[in-house]
Amino acid sequence: MKLSWFRFLDTWNFEGHEAWLSEQARKGLHYRSRVMGFDRFEPGEPGEFVFCWDCAPLWGKEQKVTYVRTRVQAGWQPVAETGNLVCWCSAVVAGQPPRIMRDAEETVQMLKRIRTDYLVYGSFLAFLTVRAITKLMTDNPSFRVGHWFGATVGTLGLAMLAYALVRLKERT
The missing domain is CATH 1.10.287 (Helix Hairpins)
Structure with a gap:
């Protein structure tokens, strides 16, 4: 069973949306996609996750492949896309600080x-x-x-x- 919420993605305040997604994961709602403003979740086990929105390269197949490969190797998984914005997710390992995608x-x-x-x-x-x-x-x-x-x-x-x-x- 998938659950959906409409939520405006204000591009000037990604951190608020990322914190909200982490809060939903702690409740057992796992972020799966974003379609026309609706964030879609699947119920599951509660967990501690960090989310990060990032701009993907617009042009160049090789650039996009490199972009995805470097983030996956760093422990991030893509969960949603909207336009050229990609939402990445990483599980928080107990006893270690959460991964940071960008400074x-x-x-x-x-x-x-x-x-x-x-x-x-x-x-x-x-x-x-x-x-x-x-x-x-x-x-x-x-x-x-x-x-x-x-x-x-x-x-x-x-x-x-x-x-x-x-x-x-x-x-x-």
Whole structure:
């Protein structure tokens, strides 16, 4: 039996989501995947696990293979992916400190990569929003419902994106 919870993954605060996943593992809920904002778990034995979100390389098959191989050799297992973000899991061994995947500098670099991705997505979204608003003002009235929808969704998306960019800037 799989259980699912919708949880917003705020990319400026990975640590909160990682701590929540560790808490669920202590309750016996093992993280299995993330689909459209829903974190999916399978019930099992409670355990102590550390979770870490990381940015996978976007291009280059060899880069991706090396990326996965180095983390698996270091004792991490991939559990979920969303876009180019990968969630890694490692069991905590009694008497040893938990494994650390990235230090503070690597976290800042990851957040900067995410911010750059958001700027690219935002540019495309801004283009589509401006296009929808322009069409709304100049096109045939029969198409206005679709343009209103596009303009509204685009504007809300840009507002959410701007908020995320501000939060990411605060962290870097």
